[in-house]
Amino acid sequence: xxxxxxxxxxxxxxxxxxxxxxxxxxxxxxxxxxxxxxxxxxxxxxxxxxxxxxxxxxxxxxxxxxxxxxxxxxxxxxxxxxxxxxxxxxxxxxxxxxxxxxxxxxxxxxxxxxxxxxxxxxxxxxxxxxxxxxxxxxxxxxxxxxxxxxxxxxxxxxxxxxxxxxxxxxxxxxxxxxxxxxxxxxxxxxxxxxxxxxxxxxxxxxxxxxxxxxxxxxxxxxxxxxxxxxxxxxxxxxxxxxxxxxxxxxxxxxxxxxxxxxxxxxxxxxxxxxxxxxxxxxxxxxxxxxxxxxxxxxxxxxxxxxxxxxxxxxxxxxxxxxxxxxxxxxxxxxxxxxxxxxxxx
Ligand SMILES: N[C@@H](CCC(=O)N[C@@H](CS)C(=O)NCC(=O)O)C(=O)O
Numbered sequence: 001x002x003x004x005x006x007x008x009x010x011x012x013x014x015x016x017x018x019x020x021x022x023x024x025x026x027x028x029x030x031x032x033x034x035x036x037x038x039x040x041x042x043x044x045x046x047x048x049x050x051x052x053x054x055x056x057x058x059x060x061x062x063x064x065x066x067x068x069x070x071x072x073x074x075x076x077x078x079x080x081x082x083x084x085x086x087x088x089x090x091x092x093x094x095x096x097x098x099x100x101x102x103x104x105x106x107x108x109x110x111x112x113x114x115x116x117x118x119x120x121x122x123x124x125x126x127x128x129x130x131x132x133x134x135x136x137x138x139x140x141x142x143x144x145x146x147x148x149x150x151x152x153x154x155x156x157x158x159x160x161x162x163x164x165x166x167x168x169x170x171x172x173x174x175x176x177x178x179x180x181x182x183x184x185x186x187x188x189x190x191x192x193x194x195x196x197x198x199x200x201x202x203x204x205x206x207x208x209x210x211x212x213x214x215x216x217x218x219x220x221x222x223x224x225x226x227x228x229x230x231x232x233x234x235x236x237x238x239x240x241x242x243x244x245x246x247x248x249x250x251x252x253x254x255x256x257x258x259x260x261x262x263x264x265x266x267x268x269x270x271x272x273x274x275x276x277x278x279x280x281x282x283x284x285x286x287x288x289x290x291x292x293x294x295x296x297x298x299x300x301x302x303x304x305x306x307x308x309x310x311x312x313x314x315x316x317x318x319x320x321x322x323x324x325x326x327x328x329x330x331x332x333x334x335x336x337x338x339x340x341x342x343x344x345x
Contacts, residue, residue: 022191024184028120029111030139033127034150041129041136043151045074048136049099051107051126053089054280054339055082055287057183057236058140059125064232065144067274068324070156072334075147076101080124082287088122102133110135141179144229158328162229171223174230181208182237190249190295198250206253213261220268220321227323231269238266239279242305244288248296257309267309268316273329280339281307307342 033041033048041048050066052059066075078099080089089107091099098105110128111118114135126138137143148162163171185205192198212234215222222230237245241256257263270276289301323329333339 021197022188022193024187028118029114029135029137030142031137032139032142032146032150033136034146035153043154045154046076047130049076049078049101049128049130051078051080051089051099051110051124051128053080053082053124053287054278054283056124057240058123060236060278061140061144061232062125062147063278064235064274065147065162065229067278067330067333068162068227068232069147069151069159070330071147071151071154072337074151074154075127076130077337078102078128080107082283083290089124101130102128104133109133144232148229156330158324159330160227160324160327162227162232164224164226164228164325167224167228171228171230174222175233177208177211178230178234178237181205182212183233186237186241186245186249186251189251190245190292202251202253205251209259209262213259216265217261218319220265220316220319221323225321226325227269227272235266235269235275238262239270239275240284240288243281243285243307247302248288248292255305257305264314264316267312267314270310271314272323273332276310276342277333277339278337279342281342282340303345306344308344310342 031039031041033039033043035043037043050062052063054060054063063077066072066077078091078101079093081092084090087106087108091097091105091107094100102110104110106122107124107126108122110126110133111122113133123138123140125140125143127136127143128134129136145163181204185201185208188201189198189205192201212222219225221227222234238256241251245251246255256266270279285301289296290299293299
């Protein structure tokens with residue numbers, strides 16, 4: 001598998017998980033799909049296909065944004081098998097193992113159609129141009145911001161503003177810390193190859209979670225009083241934390257369920273349409289525990305934890321806040337995109 005870590009180890013000549021510091025690669029295809037089409041890719045209903053793994057935290061950002069903004073019919077969805085093989089992400093969940101719209105068996109075929117001899121790894125999320133079958137972008141840091149700000153003509157009525165202009169500096173600042181210490185911090189801990197590197201990452205993870213917990217104690221959302229991109233980015237790590245990062249990545253000072261503020265915040269978002277209804281714990285657990293054979297050689301997927309508590313009352317409404325600002329929640333997920341509810345082992 002080209003990149004089983006969900007990132008690319010720094011330097012060359014590394015072993016499976018790298019002997020050097022875990023380092024996430026830069027997005028290699030960073031074309032943007034914009035309202036004015038300045039990169040050659042204008043926003044258009046039905047033109048592009050979002051390819052995700054429901055296991056992947058970076059792809060899950062896009063899944064959530066697409067639902068909150070009501071882009072399901074404008075931007076179609078391909079869901080890859082959570083277990084990659086040596087050609088990476090594949091469409092083995094679809095009939096005949098082919099994505100029914102792109103007609104391909106592996107996401108790498110869309111990468112190959114875009115560039116020959118591409119040296120980077122094949123990653124999700126990816127947005128593919130349906131008419132040409134070519135990859136447009138795998139720039140996971142940019143995709144959701146563009147869904148929020150460039151795809152506005154195709155947003156549903158009542159869609160929230162996930163990246164409000166007056167709050168962007170604050171959102172960016174919060175997201176920087178969330179990315180470095182939380183989203184990526186858990187990977188740095190999980191794929192550390194020496195004790196000091198692991199312990200530094202562990203400290204970063206919990207140091208930042210403590211700061212965020214204090215911030216969220218009196219405030220329903222991270223920035224302002226509505227859901228923003230910052231909340232989406234924190235949620236995707238929190239929702240995987242107890243099921244995967246606590247054990248598999250050794251981020252085990254405490255579970256999220258043991259931090260009353262973060263646990264209530266995560267449940268509040270989970271129960272908000274667009275968040276829990278795009279989360280598939282089966283895909284998440286099978287991906288991490290089966291694919292990362294370097295850190296879980298048996299490939300055994302833990303039966304726990306009990307996930308049913310995700311649906312218990314959170315009482316965060318008492319903090320006020322307006323989840324969708326002047327907008328409204330999205331309706332139910334399309335029938336074909338439904339995921340199983342969180343259950344008991
Ligand atoms: N493409 C980005 C981030 C997205 C990412 O890491 N996605 C993971 C899944 S969580 C992936 O597709 N990794 C490639 C693979 O597992 O084959 C990067 O290079 O750091």
